Amino acid sequence: MSVPKFFEYVDQHQTDFIDRLRKAVEIPSVSSEAARRPDVVRMAEFLVSELKNLGASVETRDVGIQKMHDGSSLNLPPVVLATYGNDPSKKTVLVYGHYDVQPAMLEDGWNTDPFKLIEDDEGRLLGRGSTDDKGPILGWLNVIEAHKNLGLDFPVNLKMCFEGMEESGSEGLDDLILLEAKKYFADVDAVCISDNYWLGTTKPCLTYGLRxxxxxxxxxxxxxxxxxxxxxxxxxxxxxxxxxxxxxxxxxxxxxxxxxxxxxxxxPLTDEENKTYDNLAFEMNELHSAVGSQVNIHKTEREVLQHRWxxxxxxxxxxxxxxxxxxxxxxxxxxxxxxxxxxxxxxxxxxxxxxxxxxxxxxxxxxxxxxxxxxxxxxxxxKPWVATPNHWNYVAAAKAVEKVFNVKPDMTREGGSIPVTLSFQDALGKNVLLLPMGRGDDGAHSINEKLDRSNYIQGIKLLGTYLHEIAEIKA
Amino acid sequence: MSVPKFFEYVDQHQTDFIDRLRKAVEIPSVSSEAARRPDVVRMAEFLVSELKNLGASVETRDVGIQKMHDGSSLNLPPVVLATYGNDPSKKTVLVYGHYDVQPAMLEDGWNTDPFKLIEDDEGRLLGRGSTDDKGPILGWLNVIEAHKNLGLDFPVNLKMCFEGMEESGSEGLDDLILLEAKKYFADVDAVCISDNYWLGTTKPCLTYGLRxxxxxxxxxxxxxxxxxxxxxxxxxxxxxxxxxxxxxxxxxxxxxxxxxxxxxxxxPLTDEENKTYDNLAFEMNELHSAVGSQVNIHKTEREVLQHRWxxxxxxxxxxxxxxxxxxxxxxxxxxxxxxxxxxxxxxxxxxxxxxxxxxxxxxxxxxxxxxxxxxxxxxxxxKPWVATPNHWNYVAAAKAVEKVFNVKPDMTREGGSIPVTLSFQDALGKNVLLLPMGRGDDGAHSINEKLDRSNYIQGIKLLGTYLHEIAEIKA
Known part of the structure; x- marks a missing residue:
C-alpha cells in the first residue's frame, strides 16, 4: 500500500486543497433561490472542469425542469456523473455528494461573508457549504489529484454522482438513479455517501442507520x-x-x-444492540449545547441516542x-x-x-x-434505513479510520433522514455506507457553517485510505 | 315638525347625496397602509371642506404619531371635530364616525374597482367604505344640507367627531376624548354612533349592548x-x-x-330579558349564509343570538x-x-x-x-357594554325608525366590540346609542362591500328624524 506517500502529499498540499474549497465556496450555489440557479449551474461547471483536469471521464445529465410556486419553470441543475478508472480487476465504488448549499446572508448573523472561505484562529474554515457538502465532494477530487501527481495506482474504479438539488428535495435524482441503475451504475460494488457528521467533535464515526x-x-x-x-x-x-x-x-x-x-x-432492543451504545463519544452536555437549554426528556446519554436513532x-x-x-x-x-x-x-x-x-x-x-x-x-x-455494518464496505471504512485517526470509529445511526441513501440501496441493491468528514458542531444549515481544517485534511486521508482498504478486501 | 319637507328634499336629492358618497369612496383612505396615509389625510380634508361649505365650525386635531413595526414613525391622521348649531335651549348630540376604511384590492376578488362607487341593478352602492363608515358619516352631512337649503331650524346642536384610525385600533382617539370630555364635549347630552349594522337585511334595529x-x-x-x-x-x-x-x-x-x-x-338570563328575543328579525338561514356553511352549534335562533350577545x-x-x-x-x-x-x-x-x-x-x-x-x-x-335602552336617546331613535320605516326597531346587542362606545360612555357619562344605517349583509370588511341605496336614503331620513325626535323629548 502507498498510504504513507499519499498522507505526505496531502499534508504538503493543504493550501492547495483549501484553495480548491475556497473557489467552490465562492460560488453561491443556493438551490432554493431561483435567482441563484445560474450559480448552481456554474458550480456544476466548476466540478466538471476540475474533474476533467484530473483526467476523469465526466458527463452532465439534464434531469428536467422544476415547477415553481408562482407557476413558472426553471431548469434543474445538472447531475454530474464522473468515472475515474475502469479496471475490471478492481472494485467499483460509487460516491455521492451534493454541490448545492443552503441559503446564507450576512444579515442572518454570520460573523463573516458566508460566500468567502475564512480560516479563523482555531483552524476553522468558515463558509456556506464548507462542510455541507463541498468539503467532502472536493475530498474525493483531492484524493484523485494526490494519486495522479504521485503516479500511484488508483485502488478502485471510482464513480461519482454529484447533484445540485439536495437542499431542495433532490428533485430529479431518484429518476436518474433508477434510469442508470443497470447502466452507468451497473458495475458498482458499494456506495459511499459523505454528507453527515460525527456524533460529537472528537471521534470519527461510521453511520449505518437513519430514521x-x-x-x-x-x-x-x-x-x-x-x-x-x-x-x-x-x-x-x-x-x-x-x-x-x-x-x-x-x-x-x-x-x-x-x-x-x-x-x-x-x-425490540436486544442486549447485543444495547451494548453498541456502551462507549459512544457523546455527553449530555453536547445535547444541552446543541439544543441551547436543558430540556432533555431522558436522564442518560444511552436513552438520548436510542430515542434519537x-x-x-x-x-x-x-x-x-x-x-x-x-x-x-x-x-x-x-x-x-x-x-x-x-x-x-x-x-x-x-x-x-x-x-x-x-x-x-x-x-x-x-x-x-x-x-x-x-x-x-x-x-x-x-422509510427508515439500516445497513449491515459488518459488510466489507464498513470493515474497510473502519480500518481506514483506525489508520488515519488511531481510534476505532463509533458505529452510529442518525435521527434524521437522507433519502438518497435508501434510493441507492434499493435501486442498486448494494451496501451503502455513510462516512462523515465534518464534526457534529459544524452547523450545516446554520449561520457560521464551518469545516475544521483538520477534518478536511484528515478527511481527505480517510477517503483515500478507505478506497485502499477496499482494494485490500478479498470479497 | 318639518319632517315631510325634509323627507321630500332627501328623496329629490338622492343623486347629489350619492355623488357625495362617490367622491368619498374615491379617496382610498386605508389607515392600515403607510403608503395610503396621505389619502387618509386627504379624506379628512374632504370632510373639512364639505362641513365648512355647510356652515359648520370645523377644526382638526393632531393626535400624535404612530410607531410602525419597522421602527419608523407616521403622523396619525387628524380627528375632525365639528359643531353645527349652538343654541343653549336645544339638546346637544354628539355623533361619531370614522372616515378611514379597510384595505381593498381588485385582486382580492372584487367584482368592480373597490375605490369607484358603482350602483348595480339591485340598487346596491358597491365600494370600499360605502357602508363602513363613509355612508353614515355623510348621512349626517346630508341632514345638515337638507335643513340648510330648506331653511329649516336645526333641531339640536350637533357635535361631530370623525376619526381616521378606526380600522387600525383608533390610535390616539381615547386620549383626545379624555382631553375634551370637559371641554369640546362638555355640553353633550347624548351620543350616537352609526357604525354597525341591522341584524338581518329587512328590519332596522337599535343596538344597546356589545361584548x-x-x-x-x-x-x-x-x-x-x-x-x-x-x-x-x-x-x-x-x-x-x-x-x-x-x-x-x-x-x-x-x-x-x-x-x-x-x-x-x-x-343570569331573566324571563324579561329572554322575552326580548321573542320576535327578532333573524332566521337560522341568515347565520348559515353569513358563515357560509351549516356548522351552527345551537338549534334555535334564540340560542344563537344569546350566545352571540x-x-x-x-x-x-x-x-x-x-x-x-x-x-x-x-x-x-x-x-x-x-x-x-x-x-x-x-x-x-x-x-x-x-x-x-x-x-x-x-x-x-x-x-x-x-x-x-x-x-x-x-x-x-x-369591557362589555350595555346601555339603558329606555333612555330618551333610545326612545327618540325608536320613534324615528317607526316614522321612516313604519316598523318598531329590533332591540339588539352585538357579539363584537366597538371600543369607542365605552370610551364615550365612560368619559362623558352620557347615554350612548348605536344606530345603524346598513344591513347585516353589507360585507363591511369583505370584498364587494356595499350600502343599499334605500338604506342610504332612508338612513339619511332616519338620522334627521332621530334629531327631531330628540328635540321633541321633554327630559
Missing amino acids: GVSYFHLTIKGPGRDLHSGVFGGTVHEPMTDLFKVMSTLVAPDGKILVPGIYDKVA RYPSLSLHGVEGAFYNPGDKTVVPAKVIGKFSIRSVPDMETEDITALVKKHIESEFAKLGSKNTVHIECSHAG | GVSYFHLTIKGPGRDLHSGVFGGTVHEPMTDLFKVMSTLVAPDGKILVPGIYDKVA RYPSLSLHGVEGAFYNPGDKTVVPAKVIGKFSIRSVPDMETEDITALVKKHIESEFAKLGSKNTVHIECSHAG
Whole structure:
C-alpha cells in the first residue's frame, strides 16, 4: 500500500486543497433561490472542469425542469456523473455528494461573508457549504489529484454522482438513479455517501442507520370563510377548537406517541444492540449545547441516542391557515391544516403508520361531535434505513479510520433522514455506507457553517485510505 | 315638525347625496397602509371642506404619531371635530364616525374597482367604505344640507367627531376624548354612533349592548433555538406538544368554556330579558349564509343570538413562532405563542377573567411535567357594554325608525366590540346609542362591500328624524 506517500502529499498540499474549497465556496450555489440557479449551474461547471483536469471521464445529465410556486419553470441543475478508472480487476465504488448549499446572508448573523472561505484562529474554515457538502465532494477530487501527481495506482474504479438539488428535495435524482441503475451504475460494488457528521467533535464515526419520516396534514374545516370571533364566537363549531383537541391526543409531553398500535412493530432492543451504545463519544452536555437549554426528556446519554436513532418520535410543527403574526387578531379561521410528523424506525412500515394515524385521528375527531369535517393525509413518507455494518464496505471504512485517526470509529445511526441513501440501496441493491468528514458542531444549515481544517485534511486521508482498504478486501 | 319637507328634499336629492358618497369612496383612505396615509389625510380634508361649505365650525386635531413595526414613525391622521348649531335651549348630540376604511384590492376578488362607487341593478352602492363608515358619516352631512337649503331650524346642536384610525385600533382617539370630555364635549347630552349594522337585511334595529374581549398570549419555550425533528424528536420537551395540550383544555367543541369559574359572574338570563328575543328579525338561514356553511352549534335562533350577545365565548386564533406555510417543514419550534381570546359579557370583570385564565393555564401546564416554561398574559382587554335602552336617546331613535320605516326597531346587542362606545360612555357619562344605517349583509370588511341605496336614503331620513325626535323629548 502507498498510504504513507499519499498522507505526505496531502499534508504538503493543504493550501492547495483549501484553495480548491475556497473557489467552490465562492460560488453561491443556493438551490432554493431561483435567482441563484445560474450559480448552481456554474458550480456544476466548476466540478466538471476540475474533474476533467484530473483526467476523469465526466458527463452532465439534464434531469428536467422544476415547477415553481408562482407557476413558472426553471431548469434543474445538472447531475454530474464522473468515472475515474475502469479496471475490471478492481472494485467499483460509487460516491455521492451534493454541490448545492443552503441559503446564507450576512444579515442572518454570520460573523463573516458566508460566500468567502475564512480560516479563523482555531483552524476553522468558515463558509456556506464548507462542510455541507463541498468539503467532502472536493475530498474525493483531492484524493484523485494526490494519486495522479504521485503516479500511484488508483485502488478502485471510482464513480461519482454529484447533484445540485439536495437542499431542495433532490428533485430529479431518484429518476436518474433508477434510469442508470443497470447502466452507468451497473458495475458498482458499494456506495459511499459523505454528507453527515460525527456524533460529537472528537471521534470519527461510521453511520449505518437513519430514521424514516411520515409527514401528515390534518385538515379541519367548516365555515365557508374566515369569521370574526366577536360575531360568531360561541355560535359555530370552530375548526381551531377541534384541531387542538385532536392534535393534543397525538403525543405526550414526555415524547411517548399516543397513537394506538404505533409501537407494535418497533424492533425490540436486544442486549447485543444495547451494548453498541456502551462507549459512544457523546455527553449530555453536547445535547444541552446543541439544543441551547436543558430540556432533555431522558436522564442518560444511552436513552438520548436510542430515542434519537432507534425509537420513533412525533413532533407537532405548526398550523397552516391560522393567525401566525405578532400582535392580536380575532379571527376564527375557516380551514386549518395541522402539520405533524412521525420519525419511523425498523420494522415500522409506512403504510401501517398512515393507517394507524388515520384511524386514531378519525376516532378522536368523532368524539368531538363537531359539524366540521376532518381529513388526514400523509404528504410524504420515507422509510427508515439500516445497513449491515459488518459488510466489507464498513470493515474497510473502519480500518481506514483506525489508520488515519488511531481510534476505532463509533458505529452510529442518525435521527434524521437522507433519502438518497435508501434510493441507492434499493435501486442498486448494494451496501451503502455513510462516512462523515465534518464534526457534529459544524452547523450545516446554520449561520457560521464551518469545516475544521483538520477534518478536511484528515478527511481527505480517510477517503483515500478507505478506497485502499477496499482494494485490500478479498470479497 | 318639518319632517315631510325634509323627507321630500332627501328623496329629490338622492343623486347629489350619492355623488357625495362617490367622491368619498374615491379617496382610498386605508389607515392600515403607510403608503395610503396621505389619502387618509386627504379624506379628512374632504370632510373639512364639505362641513365648512355647510356652515359648520370645523377644526382638526393632531393626535400624535404612530410607531410602525419597522421602527419608523407616521403622523396619525387628524380627528375632525365639528359643531353645527349652538343654541343653549336645544339638546346637544354628539355623533361619531370614522372616515378611514379597510384595505381593498381588485385582486382580492372584487367584482368592480373597490375605490369607484358603482350602483348595480339591485340598487346596491358597491365600494370600499360605502357602508363602513363613509355612508353614515355623510348621512349626517346630508341632514345638515337638507335643513340648510330648506331653511329649516336645526333641531339640536350637533357635535361631530370623525376619526381616521378606526380600522387600525383608533390610535390616539381615547386620549383626545379624555382631553375634551370637559371641554369640546362638555355640553353633550347624548351620543350616537352609526357604525354597525341591522341584524338581518329587512328590519332596522337599535343596538344597546356589545361584548367585551380579553385577548391572551400563551408563551411556551424551552430549546434555545428551533430544532430539527429528525435530530431532536423524542429527546427534548417540545413547546408545541405542551402548547397543544394546554390550549386544548380551554374550550369544548360545543363552545363551552372550560376555564373553571369563568361563568360565575355571567348575569343570569331573566324571563324579561329572554322575552326580548321573542320576535327578532333573524332566521337560522341568515347565520348559515353569513358563515357560509351549516356548522351552527345551537338549534334555535334564540340560542344563537344569546350566545352571540349575552354569553361569553372563547376562540383559538393561532400560533406565533410555529410553521405556518403550505408544504412540509420538520421544525421543532423553540418558542411558540398561542393566541386566544374570550368574549366577555356583564357582569364579568376583566381582572377576574385574567386571573382565572392564568390560574387554569398554570395548573394545566403543571400537570404536563415539562421542563419548558410557560407564560400567560392578557395583551388587551375591553369591557362589555350595555346601555339603558329606555333612555330618551333610545326612545327618540325608536320613534324615528317607526316614522321612516313604519316598523318598531329590533332591540339588539352585538357579539363584537366597538371600543369607542365605552370610551364615550365612560368619559362623558352620557347615554350612548348605536344606530345603524346598513344591513347585516353589507360585507363591511369583505370584498364587494356595499350600502343599499334605500338604506342610504332612508338612513339619511332616519338620522334627521332621530334629531327631531330628540328635540321633541321633554327630559
